[in-house]
Amino acid sequence: MPTHTADPEIQQDPIRFKNLRGKAEAQLVEKGMRPADAQELLNSAKELDRGEFWRHQNHGLALFAAPNFFRYYRLPLDFEELVVVSDQFHLKPLMPLLTGDGRFYLLALSQNQVRLLEGTRDRIREIQPENIDNLPESLMSVLQYEDTENQTQFMSSETYSPGGLPGSDPGTMHGRGVDEDQENQIIRFFSQVNQGIQEFLPDETVPLVLAGVEYLLPIYKRVNSYPHLLDEGITGNPELSKPEDLHTQAWAIVQPKFQQAEKDAIDRRARIFWK
Template sequence: MALLSKNELETLVNSAKGHCVSIYMPTVEAGQEIRQNPIRFKNLMGEAEKGLIANGLDRAEAVRFLEPAWQLDNVNFWRYQNHGLVIFLADNFIRYYRVPQEFAELVVVGSRFHLKPLLPLLTGDGQFYVLGLSQNQVRLLEGTRDRIQEVNLNSLEEVPQSLAEALKYDDPEKQVQYHSSDGGQGVGFPSPIYHGQGVGTTEDKENIKRFFDKLDAGLQEFLRSREVPLVLAGVEYLQPIYQETNSYPHLLAEGINGNPENMVPQDLHDQAWAIVQPHFQQAQKDAANRFHEFAGNSPEVVSSDVSEIVKAAFYQRVDTLFVTVGHQQWGKFNRENNAVELHDSEQPGDEDLLDLAALHTLLNGGTVFAIAPHHLDTPAPLAAIFRY
């Protein structure tokens, strides 16, 4: 399973050849209701087969096309789920993602993948990470407005999961050994006591910094191309050391104080959300204020016209896009003559033009906000601020 990122988004765009099937479904992680996962999957696969037939394949061709997805349907696959599952299928191509976001059931068959339901995860609107720092355990958690879950660090080979692991190959001649003490710091990251050294020495801090250097470097592969806030959780004296080491540009200044080893995920979620929610609200509020200011003083710089925005997004002119999630605007965009057709309902060969505008805005370095209907006091399902 690939990790969802903007680089992965480019892979999805470049792999969209011929018929493309996008399947979104909510999934259950535990309890008796997990038996609904394969049932829901089978129903959605049936819809996908009908969609392929409606787009020109015969039944045998549709069945062959969907075979790679059917191969996922086994006990081991359903044993490890998140809150949502996304599957993308094209000719000789399949990608699936387990994500911390619950989706409404949706199947789209077209000439490219349908990506708009993923916007909150791709844009950072409501997604965040918590990095728990302690001597014995590094924790990374992925959260949204409603949920949080641990990221399996065993799959990130370059990420040291403790100070001992980070330093075990350093200075082999010294064979540094240590045990822990709270060192008067109270509950939290215990101060390491290195044999032959005192507590709280400059060398102690240097060892912690070396640990954090390796941790930061190891996390870069995972965090690369992501633009979501990262919140630190750890005792107070550790956080400024990591802040100095950090190279991820979206690490927030405010963190969660305390030993994360002793915190359950929900506690970390509640404290982190209190930190990141104002961040999300302010960014969207500032963008909305810019939209209204331009609408009053420079109306040529903004638009809520779907046709105009689709063309502007394709030609890299959209700086900021507000798009309604859960709504589709079916139609066609002819890249050769720049003609846009809007349809009241889906017709053969149609694509969701809101999805198209959001996709090209993201790929061209713009900012996308997934919003509730009429958030900008406009009846249109999307609005944009242009670059020029």
Template sequence: MSLLSIDELKTLVEHSQGLCVSLYMPTYTRGAETRQNPIRFKNLIKQAQEYLQEEYHLDRNDAVNFVQPAMDLDKEEFWQHQDEGLAIFVGDNFFQYYRLPLNFNELVVVSDRFHLKPLMPLLTGDGEFYILALSQKEVRLFMGTRDTIKEIEMENVPHNMTEALQYDEPENSLQNRISTSRGGTNNSFQQTGVFHGQGSPDTDDNRRNILQFFLQLDRGVQDYITNKQAPLVLMGVDYLLPIYQEANTYQHLLEDAITGNPKTLGAEELHTQVWPIVEPYFTQSQKKAIDQYQELVGVGRASSNLKEVVSAACYGRVAELFVAVGKQQWGNFDPQADQLQIHEQPEPGDEDLLNLASVQTFLNGGTIYAVEPEKVPEGASLAAVFRY
């Protein structure tokens, strides 16, 4: 299974029956380094088994049986289809895994709930964006994050104008689609493009054919955009871009685009050019949240104190949470007594308190910014703006 939906994340968050094993690892997708994938995987499985035996007192057979669903993945075919990172979740009568565009650190956590903080960048500024590379002869869709990019194979979508025109829509249907696309969203691009000069597609039927192609493409592409909040960036020669903008009904198509022939750029070059366009989209709300934190910290409406933030998250008071990726703080929190215990090393019954704050903020509708440690206010491991 690949990309993680919000509903699937909620399922993982709400699962709290018995022991929960969470495994994260980076995965290589090409070259000799791919041989490291199964080796890393087996080492993590071994760590999980040892932890189940030593800390939770399972005998060896029970520990092996508990993680067996994960071990069953260890086949050559499985390792041939990877992304940047692999996340595996094993519980009592529960098993799920995800190939994700996140370069995880190796991590094994055994607790009474799944450890989900490494997934939080999917909800924040390291989330997903899409690139639609347009030409009349070939269309490609890419999904990227801050650090990764991959092409998405699309089925049942016209990949060129010839394919699109095989399914020519009747005139009335086409006119209705054009009218709908112009007014069907809040997108500022929904207006008719006007073109002048030599080679303008307005001078012949070519523009109408391109528009029909893009109307079909608009419908098909959205089936492959799994995160409906993710920005979409176009790349294509200049006269194609306004035509697609006219056909577009996707709410988060960005105004800025890459002008040029898509065939001249590989995936990595596309990523290099597009990231400066999408980064402000991701960081705008984060910057606003930091400013708000600075305004409210002096009046008790914000804090970077671990106990205050964990408690507030569990009681549904956190509106915005900053949490450091790649760090853990072990301990446990008793919400009834409002008491927090912190341990340098994980003990039985402990969990990562940063994960606890993230999960509770997510469940209570707060916004999470999973960022590099240096981007958390006041140099803390986590910080929050409170609702009240």
């Protein structure tokens, strides 16, 4: 059940808890348990229902009861109200505690813009640039201190490739339309991006997904030092994609990894909850 940490919402929690206990008792009787036995099974839960107990809650409360067994957990999860009567504990709502909430990062790369977004299975948000030290805003911001003549030659072509380099075919790189000097400048740009990302995520272990024009992704991977960068990325110009669209594509990449982690956690559930 959801719980609260402050008035006036906290006043609703005992009422909600009493109603859920009533539903649990009704389901136990419906499944064949004698009413007196159902009440006895829920006695430990009833004894919790005191004012002091409700003044020390988190975002959610999970309760497990069985013959000769009772545990409750105050948890940082926003549960929906749920009563389950079964021959085994229903642990699926707790999986985010064991595997994380599906959190990942998305690095969207283009010549005009670098964006870092943080996502979960349900949502995605952009991390504001001012919150990330040493992350270059664009390719131009990196090249601005280079020799003026070289910079002008690199940036002044009339041909524009969205998300890529001026004057380059969107599907090319060194040896296929981008010369060695230009590729070296991309590498310098991405090296600074990588430095900013590494400083922002020094102790993180969550997946990082790249989004960008296809030929840029392998160049970034060459300079990357974040150990949890995924091989698969999102190809295309991220400037043209809404965050919601990027979230959909990124979640399709990271979801199988989280599902495997959840499976491993479920296999450990008896050890955790019956310890």
